[in-house]
Amino acid sequence: MEKTKFLNVPMLVKHIHLRKSTIYKRVSENTIPHIKLGTRTLFEIEQIDKWVMNGGRMNDDLPQLPKL
Numbered sequence: 001m002e003k004t005k006f007l008n009v010p011m012l013v014k015h016i017h018l019r020k021s022t023i024y025k026r027v028s029e030n031t032i033p034h035i036k037l038g039t040r041t042l043f044e045i046e047q048i049d050k051w052v053m054n055g056g057r058m059n060d061d062l063p064q065l066p067k068l
Helices: 009-016 020-029 045-053
Strands: 035-037 040-044
């Protein structure tokens, strides 16, 4: 069987044990990695797992300064 790559909100609730209202709030604040497809909100499992391991913070990779 192929493993699911994306989760919808009810699936995410079971995956990370947060309330639906908390997930929707984080989506509206853009503080959880998500993808919008029309009216649907999807979450990539790999990105969500990294987000959880990072303490619920989004990583903004800043460009590295060149070494002198």
